[in-house]
Amino acid sequence: MSYTYDEGNYVGSGAEDIWFHIDSLEGESDSKIEKREEHQAELEAKWRERRRSFIKAVAHLKTSDEIRTKTIQKILNDSVDFLANKHIAAEYLNSTFADLAKQNKTLPVMIRGVLKESLGPAFDDSAIKRRGGRWGYQGISERINSLCEEIYRNTEREIAYIRVSKVQRLIHSIADEKLGEGSYLKLDKPLMRKLLSAARLHLNLHDIDLSP
Structure with a gap:
């Protein structure tokens, strides 16, 4: 199989023609990149909020055992809340x-x-x-x-x-x-x-x- 360049496309010659438009090789469009960056910014904001919330929850604790217990409780609560919200979205609950x-x-x-x-x-x-x-x-x-x-x-x-x-x-x-x-x-x-x-x-x- 050989390929030649023809007006913005790679044209294959042989048993069948295969077309690869150059645009598809240039990566994501600006809109996709923008959406991905917005989503990343949202995730980072949520992470910062969770970090602040966790620090506030353990700031008054004095022993490592208390902090460990609170950490496990926080992880479990966040996991349960995530799964609950996932169920709500999947079931279209108002x-x-x-x-x-x-x-x-x-x-x-x-x-x-x-x-x-x-x-x-x-x-x-x-x-x-x-x-x-x-x-x-x-x-x-x-x-x-x-x-x-x-x-x-x-x-x-x-x-x-x-x-x-x-x-x-x-x-x-x-x-x-x-x-x-x-x-x-x-x-x-x-x-x-x-x-x-x-x-x-x-x-x-x-x-x-x-x-x-």
Whole structure:
């Protein structure tokens, strides 16, 4: 295979012609270089902020053991926060769900919010007897709080995915009781998906906080 130069291109001769435009050999365009430099500047700014934060966190500590413990805690917290933000971005969670997922014991707030959005005027706290009598005569808020307490205690050591399925069953049950049999099928699917995703993140963060 031989190559000749022809008006800004290398032209191959032989069984097939292969073209290499000179521009592609000159490296990145100005816009790409600018974007890369902006990204690098952002990373450096974040690193400086983390360094300042860490120095502030350990400045009052006196022993190497205290500093070591604080360092490990800082690394773990940063890692958890990074993974949480990655989950939020991957699941396209809005700021409301993202903020609630990171706060302490906000699962009841998320469930009530979705039920109010889904049921509209049908949402109220009146007592409804669930078939089978598990809930007895309890209002919606009481049922939500009861389930969430059970989920947070997690005496059976269930993973977040299983506990979130209980949230889904409760919402489906309340929708059917308020709006009629099979009404859970008409619930806003994207909203439910975001709730369940936020709930999984929330419970995983909760479990990490409780771990020894």
